[in-house]
Amino acid sequence: MPREFFQMDALDLAPRLLGKLLRRDDVVLQITEVEAYRPNDSACHGRFGITPRTAPVFGQGGHAYVYLCYGLHTMLNVVADKQGVGAAVLIRACAPVTGLKTIQQRRGQITEKPVLLTGPGKVGQALGISTDWSNHSLYTPGGLELLDGPEPDKILVGPRVGIEYALPEHVNALWRFAIAGTPWISAPKNTLRPL
Numbered sequence: 001m002p003r004e005f006f007q008m009d010a011l012d013l014a015p016r017l018l019g020k021l022l023r024r025d026d027v028v029l030q031i032t033e034v035e036a037y038r039p040n041d042s043a044c045h046g047r048f049g050i051t052p053r054t055a056p057v058f059g060q061g062g063h064a065y066v067y068l069c070y071g072l073h074t075m076l077n078v079v080a081d082k083q084g085v086g087a088a089v090l091i092r093a094c095a096p097v098t099g100l101k102t103i104q105q106r107r108g109q110i111t112e113k114p115v116l117l118t119g120p121g122k123v124g125q126a127l128g129i130s131t132d133w134s135n136h137s138l139y140t141p142g143g144l145e146l147l148d149g150p151e152p153d154k155i156l157v158g159p160r161v162g163i164e165y166a167l168p169e170h171v172n173a174l175w176r177f178a179i180a181g182t183p184w185i186s187a188p189k190n191t192l193r194p195l
């Protein structure tokens with residue numbers, strides 16, 4: 001995808017990422033679920049300003065922001081908007097397209113079921129990325145790339161997951177998006193409804 005594709009509000013970018021492809025080595029994943037994080041959002045890492053960890057969130061749209069959750073799970077975000085804004089879209093779930101053996105090996109699970117890729121930490125593990133990938137350009141060939149893919153017919157929307165610490169208006173904001181009709185969606189599914 002061209003750099004210009006990412007230069008929009010995270011809330012607009014999030015549903016447009018559904019169906020797009022992430023490629024690293026022989027692994028290609030189709031994005032099936034995302035969450036938007038925006039400026040002045042009490043759940044966004046950018047709320048504390050620019051730190052060594054969060055600096056990539058304030059970079060130019062189209063770069064990766066990768067962080068560790070609970071010191072264990074590698075979470076991949078696509079930075080949105082213009083330089084200095086501080087917004088990103090978390091990749092919550094994907095479906096495998098190619099490289100299933102590599103995905104299984106990296107995940108330590110020999111299965112073809114959705115449990116393989118339904119959760120942001122699982123996506124990071126399947127791609128074999130670390131926080132070293134933070135600030136990596138997703139529109140430049142090589143490494144980790146975001147490629148065009150089919151647009152979903154129908155989209156589900158709901159509140160984001162695991163942000164109980166945020167302000168009520170942000171906890172309840174419908175900023176989580178998923179492809180309707182796919183089993184490759186993380187829990188909880190019962191909070192999602194048609195857009």
